[in-house]
Amino acid sequence: MATILVVEDNLDIQDLLAEVLRPQATVIQALNGVQGLHEFRTAMIDLVILDLMLPGVTGESVLKQIRKTSNIPVLVLTAVQDKEHIVSVLNEGANDYLTKPFDLDELVARVNVQLRHLQRDNFADGAEKLVVSELCLDPKMHTVTISGRILDLPKKEFALLAVLMKHPHQVFSKSALYEQVWQEPYLDSENTLNVHLSNLRTKLNEFESKQVYITTIWGIGVRLL
Structure with a gap:
């Protein structure tokens, strides 16, 4: 199941979006740009719905920060219907937009389009x-090399490494990593992820002992480098 981050300062709109999206996705809600960036950096987000007119840190600033480390789909919401402004936001990296007021069915349809593109692009041929x-x-060949030497990884370890490599230096909670790779809810007592991370660390260290690739941030999660 996909995880969608909704950054919207209007609580009524935010709750409405969460209600219509929850049948198909896990929804994380943020009321401002600072909270939105925090959730983006600590959870495994698949798509962001971003209001541009946020208090404090603007939606445009949030978009720029996201684009520094990630190419995940971003659907912006704006009350401004100025075409030049919309074009500038798209040029800054937004994937799509809706102007307020918007139709909920259209929003869900646009979200589904972006998620289908994301699913198709992940590990697609080429x-x-x-x-x-x-x-x-190499997603196409399903191979991993370290300093030119082939690293033999089973499917789940390969998928874990791919998620971390797509967003180096970004901290992911264990629940976000587990749900992304195993596609099922994470339980606090679940030890499967720890075992796979430990095996992955061991294999990486065998090839390059001086470089720590996977770092644990205690109480928060893990990151690559």
């Missing part, structure tokens, strides 16, 4: 290689 430091992951 997808670009992921390279972080001496690590190289």
Whole structure:
């Protein structure tokens, strides 16, 4: 199930969006840009619905911060119908937009389009290689090399590494990582993820002991580098 971050300062609109999206996605809600960026950096987000007219940190600023580390779909909501402004936001990296007031059915349809594109692009034939430091992951060939040497990884460890390599330096909660890879709810007592992360760390260290690739941020989650 996809995870959608809704950044909207109007609580009524936010709750309405969460209600219509929850049958198909996990919805994380944020009332301002600071909270939205915090959720983006600590959870595994698949799509962001972003209001542009936020108090404090504007939606445009949030979009710029997201685009520094991620290419996840961002659907912006705006009350401004100025075409030049909308074009500038799209040029800054937004994938789509809706002007307020909007039709809920249309919003759900646009969200589904973006999620289908995301699902199709992930590990699609011809997808670009992921390279972080001496690590190289090839989705098409399903291979990982470290300093040019092949690293043999089972399916789940490969998927975990791919998620981390797509967003280096971003901290992910264990629940977000588990739900992204296993596609089922995470339980606090679940030890499966810890075992796979430990195995992955061990294999990486065997090839390059001086470089710590996977770092645990205690009480928050894990990150690559």
